[in-house]
Amino acid sequence: MSSSAPASSGTTVSATTGRPMRADARRNYELLVEAAKAVLVENDGDAPLEDIARRAGVGIGTLYRHFPKRLDLLEAVYREEVDALAHSKDQLAADVSPWEGLDRWLHLLVGYVATKRVLFQELVDAIGKESELLTHSRAVMMDSTAAMLKAAQDAGVARADVRPDDLVRIVGGCTMMPHVAPDQQERMVQIVLDGVRI
Template sequence: MGGEPATAQRPKRADARRNYDALLDAAREAFRTRGTDATLEEIARGAGVGIGTLYRHFPTRLALAEVVYREDVEALATAAKEAVAEMPPWDALASWTDKWMGVVASKRVIFAELADAVGKNSELVSYCRDTMRSSADLVLTNAQRAGVARDDIDAADLLRLVGSIVHVPNPEPGQIRRLGAVMLDGVRV
């Protein structure tokens, strides 16, 4: 597996780019709400395109899932850089952690499907893991240097804490956010 499908790397006409983006948005929503039960047909319908258009952009369900996951991880990496550049250190850490929790909570089913299909040591999984660790390290180290976060934890600890919170089975409404706040209280100096 070498990253995005070849079709995802070619320049696109404006209408093709709109269709591509609409498919990614529809896939994100379908994977979030229906998990592995989401069908390619309903994703195409949600994007307002035919199934042939979906297959032109993404020849397989796995190709679509890979691009969705990779783009979401890259968006989080961008969010980390922007937060560090634009916010006070603690706010950057808290904001990014909140975004990360939202992505993990909504993507755990798709991640399990991807890891099963491509392997936990695949290029995609390794790239995403390394990108997330770098992003977590950026916001955490920034907060530690400012003296607002404990210096006895590292990015791996932060990612595992978030992972354990979002994997709580059958959480009550609001429970994930409350546990995240408690976790951040434990990280704060």
């Protein structure tokens, strides 16, 4: 486990002490997670920790204080992505129309799966495909897609014969291939949406 983890209240706590982190430590933790996500995606999962620390604007010692092992950092990036995905689904469901929610959701899902692709195999090798982290990720992705699709179908703006796993697999196919530019991913998702809308 990483040396820092988000508490249920949204406060980041140190896993070693169980106490909330100081504001500067929490900021460094968040900067490192964001930097790791960007550097890992840019380098297809192959990124020295020194590059991540540099992108975050902190020293390598700060990185190791928060994440003693590379796996700790990968788990933190993956978990942060899952939590952000679940939060985004709730926001979209509350704030926009069912079709706009599904549209935005699938575009968010592309970004999530792109990050997942570069981390997935390394995490599977280290913690197993059926680990809590990875099974939770699959559940969030499928349940959230089902909720957004059902809202659009109930509103009469999405085909009734489309299933959540259809969308997840198609989005996965748009993103899991190596060397696909982000603009091409966006175009492919838009083609999928055009086929779903009625």
